[in-house]
Amino acid sequence: MSHAPAPTHVPHHVAIIMDGNGRWAKSRGLPRIEGHRRGVETVRTTTFAARDLGVKVLTLYAFSVENWKRPQDEVGALMGLLEYYLKKELETFVRDRVRLRTIGRTDEMPASIQKLLRTTMEETKNFADYTLVLALNYGARTEAVDAARAYAAAVAAGKEKLNDSSWETFSRYLTTADLPDPDLVIRTSGETRISNFLLLQAAYAEFIFTPVLWPDFTKADLAAAIAEFNKRERRFGLTSEQLKPAAATK
Ligand code: IPE
C-alpha cells in the first residue's frame, strides 16, 4: 500500500481578526481608508478561498464596538465601504450560495446597512453549505452582558431555571447561539491580542498570528494557517495519551 499523506483536517469554523489595513496604507503613503478599500477586496477573495479549502463557517471581525471611537471621517468611510460591499455582494452571495449572518449589535448600525443586511440574510438564509458571519459592532463583553440580560429575563419569565444554569443553557443567549465554536482564530498584522473577539466561543480554539497585513492576505496564507492548525494537538483538557488510545495501551 502506498503511504498517502495524512488527510488534511480542515477546521469547520475559521474566525479572522482582519487587522493591518491602516498600516498597509501608511507604508505606501496612502490614506487609511485606502487600506480599508483594499481590505474589502481581501474580504471578497477570502470568502471564496475559505470555501474552496473546505471551511464551512467563516467569521470576519469587521467592526468592533470600540471602533466607533476612531476619527469620525474614518468611521464614516468604513460605513460607506460596508454599504458598498453589501450592495455589490448580494448578487454574488445568491449566485454562489453563501449564507450571510451577522453577530454583534447590528441594531446600532446605520439604518441603510441594517436594511441591506436584512435583505441579504433573507435571500441567503436557506444556503446550508457555507456561512459567512460578519461581526459588526461586535464586542465579546457587550455580547456577554446582552446574553446575561436576556438570560435573566428568561429566568424571570419562568422560561429558564436558575438551578439548571449551565454553559449549554446560557450560551443559547449569545448571538452565536446557532453557530459552532471557532476551531481556528487567525489574526493578521502581527498583533498578538484578541481585542474583545469571541472570548467565550474561542475557549478551545487554536490561534494563529501572522505578520501579513490584511490587504495582503491571500488564499496561500489561509492554506498555510490551516496546515499549521493541522500540526496542533487539541487536547480539550485531556492528556495527549488519552487522545491516542492505541498508542497508550502499548
Ligand atoms: C483593521 O485594520 C480594520 C478595522 C479594525 C476596521 P486597522 O484599521 O485596525 O489597521 P491598523 O491596525 O491601523 O494597521
Ligand code: IPE
Ligand atoms: C480589531 O482590530 C477589530 C477588528 C478587526 C474589526 P483593532 O485594530 O481595532 O484592534 P486593536 O485596537 O489594535 O486592539
Ligand code: MG
Ligand atoms: Mg488595527
